[in-house]
Amino acid sequence: MHEMSLCEGVVQLIEDQSRTQNFSKVKTVWLEIGALAGVEKEAMRFSFAAVARDTVAEGSKLEIIDVPGLARCPACARDVQVSARYDDCPDCGHYPLDIIAGEEMRIKELEVQ
């Protein structure tokens, strides 16, 4: 389950921020997850609670924000929404498309104490 190591990365970032920005407790974490990032949201929630234990993020609420997958079709030059990395163009059927959004995962905001 790679969500566990992804959560370790997220919690590490939060711990780093707690030192530079001087907070000792996180109440809510807003995490953006792209539709093409290959991340299981339920696994993410489960892993986050486990990894956050004994850190400033312990007991914090994880709010997941879905970021849609977006791609540009090199054939018809349109931006189209995709749900999978290997989708073809819904307009002209061209494949492959250039993915422009939805592959990333990042902390959007932290509510701290």
Ligand SMILES: [Zn+2]
């Ligand atoms: Zn197209």
